[in-house]
Amino acid sequence: MSRPVSAVSQMLERNQALFVGKRLLVCGALEDDYPRQLAELTDSLAVFTTDYCYYLSQQAALGERILFDHQLGGAPRFDALLLLMPKAKAEAQYLLAMMAPLLETGADLLLAGENRGGINGADKLLAAYGEKPVKRDSARRCSLYHGELSKPVTSFKLDAWFSRYECQAGDTSLTVMALPGVFSADGLDLGSQMLLASLPPMTGKLLDFGCGAGVIGATLAKRNPELQVNLVDISALALESSRRTLAANGLQGKVHASDVYSDIEGKFQHIVSNPPFHAGLKTFYAATETFLEKAPAYLSANGSLTIVANAFLRYLPILEAHFKQTEIIGSDAKFKVYLSKL
Ligand SMILES: C[S@@+](CC[C@H](N)C(=O)[O-])C[C@H]1O[C@@H](n2cnc3c(N)ncnc32)[C@H](O)[C@@H]1O
Known part of the structure; x- marks a missing residue:
């Protein structure tokens, strides 16, 4: 069953040029079918979710492209990250720290979310990973921030979290x-x-x-x-x-x-x-x-x-x-x- 497109996804839809041809990793507060559209635009797509309900709703459509777990590891293999801002800022920090080692240097860092959900702290979150991000878009009470991975990344240590x-x-x-x-x-x-x-x-x-x-x-x-x-x-x-x-x-x-x-x-x-x-x-x-x-x-x-x-x-x-x-x-x-x- 198709889920209604959220306000955040509507904003992302009008910025879709950012995703074309990318090896994209998506994570965070996913809530609709938008990743299926991203699968059409990108070179490759991986969707990481910690929400089993969301996983069950998308698994048939996304197959191996969606993973439900508390951790994702491996070598750098993505050139873009889209993080949909989770409710808890500490969870956003956790996801960024986990995903950064999977990104190549220069990868796009895209953070999107509702203004009332804390997206406007995205520039502070991204400061550890690159130079000052820009606010790409703002619509329907949502914002999209865009930075670039330019700082050295340390390996992710689950126990420390x-x-x-x-x-x-x-x-x-x-x-x-x-x-x-x-x-x-x-x-x-x-x-x-x-x-x-x-x-x-x-x-x-x-x-x-x-x-x-x-x-x-x-x-x-x-x-x-x-x-x-x-x-x-x-x-x-x-x-x-x-x-x-x-x-x-x-x-x-x-x-x-x-x-x-x-x-x-x-x-x-x-x-x-x-x-x-x-x-x-x-x-x-x-x-x-x-x-x-x-x-x-x-x-x-x-x-x-x-x-x-x-x-x-x-x-x-x-x-x-x-x-x-x-x-x-x-x-x-x-x-x-x-x-x-x-
Ligand atoms: C109020 S917390 C209670 C947590 C813990 N039992 C405690 O007492 O500290 C409710 C928990 O239900 C989980 N939850 C939410 N929706 C659920 C669902 N559809 N099926 C199973 N668990 C769910 C949440 O992730 C959360 O951990």
Whole structure:
């Protein structure tokens, strides 16, 4: 299915001469089919995404030209980079540092994004890679910056990009490892903390949906040594962070990509989540609503779903429509913890 062309892509469309005949690497906050057009213009195209949802939407059309991962390596082989500005500036820095060693000297550095998404800090981001970039275009509340790779590039060291902190959830202490832009990269979220404080001892199979840096799944694995934890997220940066968090605490767990239930098989005794409520700069609840509505199909007969949500989010009617029993087992002015049973 074709995705609507975003404002950023409309701006890029009128600058398409920049891409003709290039060996182009595209990454960042991709959201539509525009890379398919780029495939027609360029000599070669590689699209790198950390968003599994986007990957699934483009894989059939782009085939091997699209890669979903937390890291891309190899020798310099591109002469142009198009970075669509991600929400978190630290993620933009991470992507630039990772992509720069894959670019030939003199490569075009193109940064595009919405003005409210921080694109106007692009000149500062690019300062480490070349001389002052120019603002090529500005339209539909978006901007396009153009620089050139002219400074020496250092090799990319993934380990240097993890933040590491210790956190305490009830009587469980945990070391958390997180890549830039991952939820809770700098400290345990208060909602997740309340959720972890509300959960009883557990056995069987657990699904941590939207695992982020793995705080929930890893804490529960540490508290309940018999529990088999499964952690899923759409973000490759979150998945790698979760793997590192488990490893840093000497814990075992299955970590893999899934867009809601796209890659989930089997049933669980427990589904636990601090579910997403932002996507990029727009707030929308579609993924979380689907997650809640379909949860019963992934729970075993005596299974339960426990989620924490901002108190203003109206999840109770959805839970009551799909579960026999729902109670609020924790709350304060900001968050509510819901426990639902079949
Ligand atoms: C509020 S954060 C919670 C992170 C972590 N569990 C914690 O408590 O710190 C929600 C997570 O859901 C992930 N997410 C967003 N949409 C998703 C989807 N469609 N399927 C799976 N995970 C998704 C986000 O990448 C994010 O890591």
